[in-house]
Amino acid sequence: MKTDLSSASLCLDCRVCGAVCTAAPVNGLRPRDVVRRAASGDETLETGPEPWSCVTCFACTEQCRAGIDVSGLLYELRHRAAARGLIPEPYRAVARQVLRTGCAFPAGRHTARMRDDLGLPPFAVSPRGVEEVQLLCREAGLPDPDARPDGKGGTP
Numbered sequence: 061m062k063t064d065l066s067s068a069s070l071c072l073d074c075r076v077c078g079a080v081c082t083a084a085p086v087n088g089l090r091p092r093d094v095v096r097r098a099a100s101g102d103e104t105l106e107t108g109p110e111p112w113s114c115v116t117c118f119a120c121t122e123q124c125r126a127g128i129d130v131s132g133l134l135y136e137l138r139h140r141a142a143a144r145g146l147i148p149e150p151y152r153a154v155a156r157q158v159l160r161t162g163c164a165f166p167a168g169r170h171t172a173r174m175r176d177d178l179g180l181p182p183f184a185v186s187p188r189g190v191e192e193v194q195l196l197c198r199e200a201g202l203p204d205p206d207a208r209p210d211g212k213g214g215t216p
């Protein structure tokens with residue numbers, strides 16, 4: 061689903077989104093600046109680090125005084141960047157892992173031990189399950205994780 065970036069123009073500049081942002085203290089993401097740049101039609105947002113700096117905790121969306129879906133706006137910027145092939149390598153690696161195994165993270169020894177303690181069978185995704193995940197990814201429009209930005213190679 062596409063998010064309309066025009067809602068960004070409703071920003072009241074209250075800065076609450078920045079105060080509650082989980083990513084801000086870690087990587088310097090400033091959601092209020094993203095919203096204001098989106099409101100001014102700044103397309104360089106799609107090629108910068110901002111869309112990939114958000115950890116999608118939704119705190120900004122929950123707290124926004126103007127009712128702006130700030131996290132949805134960041135998702136939309138991420139979709140636009142991905143459509144241009146501007147996907148950072150760690151995200152490509154996760155996409156490849158999902159397409160290959162049906163899981164975002166490998167189930168390691170710790171998981172195996174916990175499942176054993178709980179009396180659960182060993183974790184496994186059936187080949188049919190992997191196919192279904194691949195189908196879902198295709199239907200959802202997941203870009204080819206090996207596609208390069210605008211056909212030029214490299215990642216942001």
Ligand code: SF4
Pocket residue numbers: 077080081082083084089091113114115116117118119120121130131134
């Ligand atoms: S969803 Fe992203 S931008 Fe919003 S508060 Fe969480 S990390 Fe920050």
Ligand code: SF4
Pocket residue numbers: 070071072073074075076077078091092095123124125126127128130
């Ligand atoms: S919380 Fe909403 S209104 Fe306040 S600065 Fe952030 S985007 Fe603007």
